[in-house]
Amino acid sequence: MDRWIEEHIDVVLDHYATLRRTEHADPRPPELIKKLMEPTVRQLVSSLRGESQWGGFIEELVTRVLAAKQATAASVSEAARVMYQAVQLAWRDAPEVPHEQWKLAVCEQMLLASEHVAFSLDMHLGARIRERNDALAAQERLQQEVIDAQQAAIRELSTPIIPLLDRIIVMPIVGSVDTRRARDILRALLAGIREHRAQVVILDVTGVAVIDTSVANHLTKAIGAARLKGARPIVTGLSDAAAETIVEMGIDWSGIETLSDLQTGLGLALSLVGFELRRREGVAEARDARLS
Known part of the structure; x- marks a missing residue:
């Protein structure tokens, strides 16, 4: 064949x-x-x-x-x-x-x-x-890396450290505080104290809408950590409702310096490091004359 x-x-x-x-x-x-x-x-x-x-x-x-x-x-x-x-x-x-x-x-x-x-x-x-599966996996890894980077950037922006004059730093806290963000706040705070050799730390909570047991405990830990690093903590911006909540929950903040607003806290912080704020009467009188 x-x-x-x-x-x-x-x-x-x-x-x-x-x-x-x-x-x-x-x-x-x-x-x-x-x-x-x-x-x-x-x-x-x-x-x-x-x-x-x-x-x-x-x-x-x-x-x-x-x-x-x-x-x-x-x-x-x-x-x-x-x-x-x-x-x-x-x-x-x-x-x-x-x-x-x-x-x-x-x-x-x-x-x-x-x-x-x-x-x-x-x-x-x-x-x-x-x-195809390898390409999809690589794409998913890349997307996750982008998401992680974005989340890291957001966390960094949500826990800013603002240095004021010498040895004073301010950390404004805005929004809700969960366990993960509380950890970021604590790490940023300790890093700020070390980097700026801060003696006074102002934690401004004016932007925290709700302070419950969890938030209060997280703030207490941050305050304790600041003290261990040799810095004196000041909490500003506590609302009346937040103060009542802390008292009702039985959380002891008697040893913590708390002030109603950031402006008052800045005055106290400056005095603690040896600065004094004084009104210049001459400037004030001239300004009043221009306005009249």
């Missing part, structure tokens, strides 16, 4: 080119179609002789066309099927050919080809899925 196909390869290729052009609307010239298909027909002959691996050839072919994006696995499988039809047409007018016996042998090769097409396609799709 292999010798017969080899001897009649031109007939097989003619049938193949005709089938491609008539049944599959292949626009390429017949000679080009035959030239491209001849290696595959010769590979079939070699495989029928047991000299090579037909499945390996098809597998390599599918891998190559998929990688080059020149065709699809289905097109390779279709080409093998059309080649099988072409071989059958070449046998049709050959009385010496044992049709059924040879047909079975070639069918086995075509089945093997289909199996290897499916295997190659599965491997290719598996690789593409892994690539």
Whole structure:
């Protein structure tokens, strides 16, 4: 059988080119179609002789066309099927050919080809899925890094340290205070005391809408940590409602300097480090004269 196909390869290729052009609307010239298909027909002959691996050839072919994006696995499988039809047409007018016996042998090769097409396609799709998953994972990691950076920037902005004159720092606290933010406040406060060698720390809570047990405990820890670092804490901006809440909860702030507003707290802080605020009467009188 292999010798017969080899001897009649031109007939097989003619049938193949005709089938491609008539049944599959292949626009390429017949000679080009035959030239491209001849290696595959010769590979079939070699495989029928047991000299090579037909499945390996098809597998390599599918891998190559998929990688080059020149065709699809289905097109390779279709080409093998059309080649099988072409071989059958070449046998049709050959009385010496044992049709059924040879047909079975070639069918086995075509089945093997289909199996290897499916295997190659599965491997290719598996690789593409892994690539896609890796790309998605990388994108998710990048997005998470951006989110983490944004959150870090927001946390830094939400716990600012403002140095005033020498040895005085102010930390305005605005918004709600949860466990994570309380940790950031504590770390920023200690870092500010160390960096500016602060002796007085003003914690202004005017912007904290609600002071409950949790917030009060977090502030108490921050105050205690500031004392351990050698700084004197002053809490400013406590509302009447916040003061009542702290008393009702039984939290002892008797040893903590608390003032109604930031302005009063700044005056106390300056006096604690040896500065004194005095009104310049002459300037004040001149200003009053301009206004009158």
